[in-house]
Amino acid sequence: MKKSIYENASARDSYVSKIFKRGEKLVKNKVLKSINCEWSRLHSLGYIHIHDLDAYGLTYNCLTFNVLNKFPYSKMHNLSDIRKIMAIFDYFKEIISKIGNEQSGGMSFGNFDLDTATILKTLNVQKTETNLEILRSCISSLFYWCSTIHERMGQFSYYVTINIGLADSDLSRIICRMVIEEFEKAPFYVYKPNIVFKVKTGCNADLLTKALLCSAKKMIPTYLLCDSTPNKKYKAVDLAIMGCRTKVVQNEHGKATSIGRGNIGYITINLPRLAFEVVKENFDDKMQALKDKWLKIAANTKDILLDRYQRLIGLSTTDFPNNFAHELWITDFSKTKNLEDIFKNGTLSIGFIGLSEAMEIIHGEKFYMNSKKYKIAVDFVSFMREYINKLRVELKMNFTLLASSGEFISGRFSEIDSRIYEHAILEKNYYTNSFHIDVDSNCSAFKKIETEAPFHNLCNGGCISYVELKEAPIGNAEGLKELIDCAMQSGTNYLGFNFDKDVCKQCGEEGVFDKCDNCACEDIIRIRRVSGYLEILDYFTAGKQAEVKNRKKN
């Protein structure tokens, strides 16, 4: 197979995608020319990365569907039970497909088990064996569709996240169980959607065990820890993960919830670049200098986000016909003339990458190897968060601090910096995501979780900790539960488990190998996690391919 390096791991080529890419390039250049030249300079020189540049002023990023708000019950009431069930899932696919092309990022179902049960009950669908079998097939079919469709912009699959785990009735528990079972038994090429299990003490312990056994095979679900320090002040039912890690909860303009809200736009700041400058310019107090430099960049970043927001709300509700038709936001499009009433509920996020490298450039050692340096690192992230809080209060806008997922930028920033600077950390060709400790750190899973936990309470725009395992922990729900408990107690917001998963194309054998252990075939598919979603390794971006080579196990 011809290998090409993609900018986004979920992409596949097509005629439409080729045309799209040409247009996208033109639009990006046009946007860079249309904004303040200092802002374009910061982006082009790699101080910051303005994500989804082509969507600048044209649309928002992502959304957790307020799916019960205007569910089209009336269209379904007269159907047979079987048709009702199918119509519900057709509707889910319809909104994924339509909204997915009207925004730049992902979509999420905040309480898939609870909400689907509510819809079924409202439609008076009986809980017969046949109906449940149809329901199961529809769930399974949705997963195949999410994994294989690649229709968005003629090249991408949709970024879909399904939150489950709070099921509170017989039917919602059945749905929750079906989601886990259907994902677990699906073939290897079904690796989407992202499934998030919400862990709440005293709630569905049996389903949690089931979910953990599924993760032990498939790396999915990941776990939103509702009782941990960053989350316990909210109702679990109001919390949801959107996409890879985006968290939208706090709200300056109404109810604090994830449902019916999303991120408007985000920009990632390249921390290692600032650290290189601090060292080069030989400041006495290097951490203070880093903070000063960050503040200057962050102030520009804030202005870019505000400009983007202003352009967005300057559009008309008719620019969002599908959002208008389906009313999936916290505020209805039909009840407002002004897009601001809707999009003010969205977040504007300032993200960061490479805390680990930045600290190493300044201190000459890893921040997590030394308690003093560790404190300095936590202090720096607290400093960033304080600035964000200040913006919230002063501007009455939902600014958040984001532990960015680094799919494209982990390679881009490192590549640009290596043209200017020489340093050992540039040899690996990628930067470590957000506050993560290095993928080759060799520290225990417990230690990694505990070390990263304090950052979770600071990154209110979303973050995740991953445990890198040597091999699939098949059957070991008890072990994964120990890690969940450790994460919950140490204050982790969101936890995922990663391990290498190679699948033989010939016989389907799974494991970690270059040549199949079973049939010696060398045609191997490598499934890895990138930026929160599972993907096939050949389609990884250059930076992520370099990082994957270096991943050592906790």
Add this chain to the structure above:
Amino acid sequence: MRLKDFLTIRISKKIDYNGSLTNGPGVRVVVFLQGCNIKCKDCHNQSTWDENYGEELKVSDLAKEIVKRVKNKKVTISGGEPFFQADATIELVRLLFAERFDICLYTGKEFFEVKQNFPEVLPMLHYIKVGCFKKHLRCTTVPYIGSKNQKFLTLKDGESNEEVNL
């Protein structure tokens, strides 16, 4: 001083206190013992066979170190063949059991052999993996075993939770 205080045990490599999720339920620290008298064909751990390699240390010291460093008290004793150093292995199990450890043991012997020859060890174990590795029965889908003839048993008062050929 009792004789047992001088008993030594040979381990195959530095113990990885980060723990493993593939050597029994839970996050378990695995102690690989050096020396094997079973020597399954196609064993993936042949470097543990030769009784002259590895590192020799006092059982009491090893137990102390494990008690100090394994916070969740879950340990798997593997090999090599643990019963190749039966006295030392049983002493190690005894010391860890006294500290209320959850102990799992990986042996190439069959369950009935362990029961006949080392009956005192079974009541102190939480789990035991029995049976030698057979390549033609290789298996990656059942937790904690390498080939289908092997059994991973949960023990209660030294008795297995499932029927085992005696």
